[in-house]
Amino acid sequence: MRQLDQPESSQLLHREFFERPSVAVAPDLLGCVISHSTEAGLVAVMLVEVEAYAGEADPASHAFRGRTARNAVMFGPPGHAYVYFTYGMHFCVNLVCQPAGRASAVLLRAGRVTEGMPLARARRSGAARHPRDVDLARGPARLCEALGIDRSHDGADVVDPSSRLRALAPLAPVTAAGISRGPRVGISRAADVPWRFWITEEPAVSPYRPHTPRKRAVAEPVTGRAPGDGTMHP
């Protein structure tokens, strides 16, 4: 009896795979499979969209301002998951590249569920009411939710055979001809750098959004005066 419910054909990626610059690793991750085995069952996702983030030289990277408690995993050894929490409700997952000390990583932006569809759908049911199969892991936060990835997976080793969260080689090779590239999504700095990679004409690729600054939560402070006394600006 196998310890983990893993298909025979699946092959774990090697740590050397991640010991390269993230911009080289990113396109090679397309077609690879992220598998997460839990008590509830196994969900596997084939990656169709990723983004490369360089280390401290990349203004869009979390590592740009150096090592902090949050991004510490990015500065560690390759082949580990860097999971962060954002917008007060979402998780996103990266895979760390290059040797320890070099903080580069690949953000996993979208995938297609290839195993454990019912469990993935159940995990996502709280969000969208009637998600299509193709939308279950479409977008970085959706991908995490479908796979059941949260903060507890920050630092997880995805090339360790005994790990519940693993990165596996492609079921079928993805050739360079089938890969498109363009600007990264939702970042304000270095928005012109084309380090986003996706499988061409893949329906499970997240929509491109060119970063929208958030509106101020509070329009103006309370002054103690009642409104309509002539002090308001048009």
Next chain:
DNA sequence: CCGAAGATTGCCT
């Protein structure tokens, strides 16, 4: 200590 923005998503008009 406090303010502000964030590698997003889903619902509303």
Next chain:
DNA sequence: GGCAATCTTCGGG
């Protein structure tokens, strides 16, 4: 297409 939800993290005072 606009905007609220929700909270952590970081940097400035």
